[in-house]
Amino acid sequence: ADVKPALVYGTGGKFDKSFNEAAYNGAEKFKAETGIAYRDFEPTGDTQGEQAIRNFASRGFNPVVAVSFAWTSAIEKVAAEFPDTKFIIVDSVVDKPNVRSVVYKEEEGSYLVGVLAGMASKTGKVGFVGGMDIPLIRKFECGYEQGARSVKADIEVFQNMTGTTGAAWNDPVRGGELAKNQIDQGADVVYAAAGATGLGVLQTAADNKKLSIGVDSNQNHLHPGSVLTSMVKRVDLAVYNAYNDTKNDKFTAGVQALGVKEDGVGAAIDDNNKSLITPEMQAAVDKAKADIIAGTVKVHDYTSDNACPK
């Protein structure tokens, strides 16, 4: 079928080295493979998403991918206005016949990096810095904690959220301060799930010669030797699949939940962090992955009951 793909990023900007960049990579991959150009838009504020999505839809773009839960209500509205256009929202669920909602089992990926964090920590204390305090981010934290505890039962996990509004995704200074607080309290691995705020966390960890864990994209290269691993979330796949499925008339609406099994989330290991990962750690993470896929390990999903079992 005809595809005229469009992409609306979250407010972090296209090259955020994280979430949005992953989406961009997916679109680029599609373009490279098919030669089909796409159009994208980078909103810099929360009010622009809806207009951009509508602009794309009204100009016949199809499918329209919106990455970020921030565009939930925008997609809800615009999808109703353009029932013949296909929409894909990432990180949120919109129940409309022409909308595909792609969500990730972040708890599973976070569990894997938690295992690594638990093993890498010498102090028995690890940290977590979240972005905006919302259930989605709690979900990351909860899986992380469970993973760390699976290898060190008495491990202490510090957690902080950067803020309560959208600005929390874009506040590396506060992210750095929070990380520093955790390091001062003894944490030697800090996991940042905070968009651009995370850059401050990784920076602070590197400045203080501690370990950090990146998120969404593979951020291992940002501070080689300091970033222990990254909890990658294959947003690129969501975008790529959306375009490809539409092209091949295989678009399906409804919820897609991508977990470890679907390769939707995982712990990144590459040249940049190879030296930090011991063979035992590698083995442990592989085992955890297998266990999750086999169902022998169940990672708790915070959003299922808004609680994290201790």
Added chain:
Amino acid sequence: MSTASVPLPNWINYGLIPLLNLTVAFLISGFVVWLIGESPLDALSLLIQGALGNGEGIGFTLYYATSFIFTGLSVAVAIHAGLFNIGSEGQAYLGGLGCALVALALDRYVPWYVTMPIAVVGAGLFGAAWAFIPAFLQAKRGSHIVITTIMFNYIGAALMVYLLVHVLIVPGKMAPETRTFLEGGQLPKLGWVMQLFGAKLGAAPFNVSFIIALVVSYLVWLLVWRTKLGFEMRTLGVSPTAATYAGIPYARTVIIAMLLSGALAGMMALNPVMGSSARLQVEFVGGAGFVGIAVSLMGRNHPLGIIMAAILFGILYQGGDWVSFEMPNITREMILVIQGLVILFAGALEYMFRPAMVRLYQQLKRA
């Protein structure tokens, strides 16, 4: 001879000089566009096209303008009483709370036209309440209102975030915002107005609050130039000593003027909260309070001027969105750049061209 006090005819004072100031602001904005490697002329034509090219664009333009009329009036009323209210932003934010509470309470029981007047009152009351403390501190304790209103913007933002995150949020939802209002809490759009001109409003949230804004503009004009209270405010504004002499109570007049100013700012919330998103969101004011300063300055603190300036800024906002969509290299923040330049040239540098104008005018007269 100094040129400061040479009188100039109105068409120069209120026409040519503001036009010149505006032109310079746009020229420099054009330069910035050129700097990022885009064509300023293309950008300008896109801006106009996006803002005025079709019904939907016009609808958005007027939607933005509605908010700016309210905040512009808010700033202007205070200025007439000699008070620089930088707190319209915070007052509008709090006004949103007032109007949302009304909508949340009533939307399931009554139709919009019952909710609306009560929401206007609610928004006005909350906005006024937020202006009250700075007003009181200025009136009774002489605390500089510019500083206190800035402080109150931040205090208000903290308060609203707290309320939205901890109190008003829908449990289980991620975004800090209230639930969506039902029909009874939503203001109808003005699609029919567009139809009168044969245009389609589309998705633009141009709504009934525009009419409220126009009515309020008239009322403000009446207040400032036709009422005893307005007379007293203006007296206080230009000559506090004469006001004292005339028995105009300083504290009372300051407080009333600020309450009115705050109420006007608060009413602005109706437009985005009940007219567009149908819920109260974090940071929904989005700088409209500060735009009010620019609008009031450009409109020479007169309701008619304010309406025109608000529409100009509406064009800027809607057109700017369009430009940023069509020219991905130019982000929407270009609007802030233009806005800053307009405030600089129309406000702070308003007299820059005056001496030249005076010389020119005198030559013209001699000739």
Added chain:
Amino acid sequence: MDYYDIFISVLASTIRLSIPLIFTALAGLFSERAGIFDIGLEGKMLGSAFAAACVAYLTDSAWLGLGAGILCSVALSLVHGFASITNRGNQIVSGVAINFFIAGITIVLGQAWFGQGGRTPQLAPDSRFAPIILPGADAARDIPIIGPLYANVISGNNILTYLAFLAVPFSWWVLYRTRFGLRLRAVGENPGAVDTAGISVAWLRYRAVMCAGILCGFAGTYLAIAQSAAFIKDMSAGKGYIALAALVFAKWKPVPVMFACLLFGFLDALANFMQGKQVPLIGEVPVQVFQALPYVLTCVLLAGFIGVATPPKAGGVPYTKER
């Protein structure tokens, strides 16, 4: 973690968070003591942060970054001066304009040049101001009481931090012990006195706003290339206004300015630290309380409940000889 460690940690955080406030409030001090209100501090800080980050990235030199930050901030000061001194425009309006302009232009240019949502690229360690470990810091760490204080609070800061604390006595000295300072204080109280003493009011005020520009340049540079490793949009996040509040709080005096900034920095640090922690009897204190506290305190001060804050008498009023 025992209480002393907590204390040290919060103290160190306080210092890191106070530095931009100190520079900015001192900037405001120079400008306002000369009679020029400056609510454009926010914009100047943000602008210089952007300039510093761009230049540091392009040249790989933190010092050139600092230079660029200062240059940018001084340029903005001159605009403010041109509007409020030469053209006798409204100083508040001019400040508001500068804040808007900078809030926009940094993102517009940043996005156009780097495409990172208004951010500048992450800086390599040597294009930033790195922490300086003072001699013996590591060795001293284990000495009780003084050790952690030395190792974690006094040592391990970047050069700009030390400069900020030097800037305080230096500003005091300039204001109260030099000819320039005497004239500057005079022009903020009664420009007529300065004028009739044969001193150019305009040039004096221009120099004052340039001083403000220089100091603000330090603040922005600190934000972008010392505290962080890149410019992030809106990264000043209201610090300019907090600094203004601190300036009022300190009644326009240099040493109290430092203490007011430390107090406000402390509140910020405390907010970070207290997050998610329970306070006995009260429960968890919302961070918004800490965020609002500096502003509330300043209003309480302005209301005259803790002494009176009298601004420089000629502040905000353009100087004209003719009526």
Added chain:
Amino acid sequence: MTDKPAIELVGIDKKFGAVHANKDINLTVAKGTIHGIIGENGAGKSTLMSIIYGFYHADSGEIRVNGNPVTIRDSQAAIATGIGMVHQHFMLVDNFTVLENIMLGAEGGMLLARGVASARAELKRLETEYGLEVDPDALIEELPVGLQQRVEILKAMYRGAEILILDEPTGVLTPAEADHLFRILKVLRDQGKTIILITHKLREIMAITDTVSVMRRGEMVATRKTSETTVEELAELMVGRRVLLRVQKGEANPQAAVLSVRNLTVKDNRGVTMVDNVSFDVRAGEIVGIAGVAGNGQSELLEAIAGIRKPTSGEILLDGQTIDKADPARLRDLGLAHIPEDRHHMGLVLKFEEYENSVLGYHRRPAYSKGPLLDLEAIRKDAMEKIEKYDIRPPNPRLKTANFSGGNQQKIVVAREIERDPKMLIIGQPTRGVDIGAIEFIHRRIIEMRDAGKAILLVSVELDEIRSLSDRILVMFAGHVVGEKTPDAGEQTLGLMMAGIAA
């Protein structure tokens, strides 16, 4: 004198917008003399001096100092040429010490430390040489005006002024202080300095100057040797025609007291007691004049009675009613009208149109309103009537008040206050800056009011005005009423009382 003149002005011209403050002024001031310049308010004296001092720039004309043409770009240039000036409105930094004020602009180096020592020494020298004593470490805001003026003189001397301009130095001084000042000026002259003294008090001119020049409406109309002229001639030159010395009026016919002031004490904004335990009555049908040197509490007294300033203690009774709240609006309703001392800052809103000012303070009256709205038609009609009755020119109620001349502005205020049939009229400086024609008119209206049975309290620093209008004269000195006299009391007697010397 064979020397070149200290100062020569040739064709100095200066406009402020529409106001032609100095018209083609020529003036020669001989070295080593005291040269007086007199003129009514607004004649352009201060403007001319400010031009010499480089504070203003002349639009055209030439200045010569010691025979050499000079360009005085700014005050610094003036100081460098040896010109010093004591401004009418002091140019001091209130929260600085005396020493800091004196050093400002002449610090003697980048750092203050060194200059401070030498400034102290030099101050000591000036003190002993001229008797200009003042504590160098006192804050200006804590000094009385007389001493502040001394600081201004010291500032000029410290900068080595050879030519010293004093702009109305005695307005704020008691006669005794003025005498002290004159002694100092004579010492300075005898040491070869040149002094230009501005005043509009003829007595002072006669007492101290060697030469006197007269300005009127921006023009230099005459220069005389003091020894060869008379008070009468100067007065005539000043106002441009023969001056009527007395206003025609009949005997007063006082009735019951309308205003009673009992043990009134009033402080100014700085908390200094300006009116100290003052008591008096004003009866219907009489004019009570208050004489005194400016700054002896008259302004504060008026403001307290008008409800603008809250008294610290004491009682004010209007028509038998105690006024316990400072509320000008209520006082107006009770029948108190107030013509303020300062029409520009109090009596009028210069940016308003004339008709708006014609109801200022009375705008809440039912006659001018329709509910919360103003009844513009009624107001404009009323304004027009007053314009006709008082011959206010131009007769246009829609004209901006700033565009009326001083005399016409004063008429707007007078008309507004008198024409609303008050019981009690308080008047401050009714004719300041007003031309002779208007003065006569306003004086006549005041007498008519008295004859109509109104009680009138009049404050003026012009002793002649007080003497010609009042039925009784109270003299104020340092916040006290030091005595009561009839208008035929001699100028001498009153003058001594004003100086606090005799009662």
